[in-house]
Amino acid sequence: MKTRQQSSVTTRKIISGEHLNPNGTLFGGYLMCWMDEVAFLCARRFTGLPTCVTVNIDNITFRNPLRLGEHILLTAAVNHAGRSSMEIQVNVEREDAVTHELTHTNSAHLTFVCLDERSKPKAVPKLTLESADDRLKNKEALLRIRVRRRLINFLSKRRAVNELTLDHELTAETAMPPRWMLTLFREDRIQNFKNLLLGASTFPTFWAKRNRGSN
């Protein structure tokens, strides 16, 4: 048994010239590599085993460009432990070099599988949920796992995909997962869901915004 806290790993990077794209901001591939790396360290720390591999990375969005000389903090922790797999959440924050103030820039959920000496899935330790936040993160992870499985099942059925392409013109719109599925992964929605569960006072604001949006 291990706790989320025991699995947690934090690392820092500095954006240097070699990491920039032609636009002068951080090339996304470097960030993806660092996120995978810190998640790998977390998986190793959690399992105490050397062989853990990435099997899936959920969508990463780049909304806040990172620039030359900026510091970033990458934090990884296990949200959910299955039989042989773990969902690991990585958060990226920009750190002000002077004030040490942190600003969230990216997040992703990565699934790692622990392997035995024959490269077959091997059991991982159970995750002990200590706090309300741990339990919430675990619940959200279970929801994403269910959605991922459904999506994989759907996409693996060739007939279903063919029907989709025959019945509808395959545009960017129709190729997107349903809106309700995307909603689950939106940071602000997750925050609202958390507030809802925790009974925070933002509940009326959420509905006020919704009603304003529908007018």
Ligand SMILES: CC(C)(COP(=O)(O)OP(=O)(O)OC[C@H]1O[C@@H](n2cnc3c(N)ncnc32)[C@H](O)[C@@H]1OP(=O)(O)O)[C@@H](O)C(=O)NCCC(=O)NCCS
């Ligand atoms: C990881 C690997 C051994 C899994 O093999 P497999 O035959 O799919 O094994 P299983 O179907 O038993 O799945 C093992 C676990 O992975 C999970 N899993 C498999 N595919 C997944 C996916 N696309 N997304 C999330 N989880 C997934 C399963 O749910 C299962 O979890 P559980 O044991 O906690 O219930 C195999 O897919 C592999 O070798 N992948 C390459 C990994 C790699 O090289 N990564 C580096 C990146 S290039």
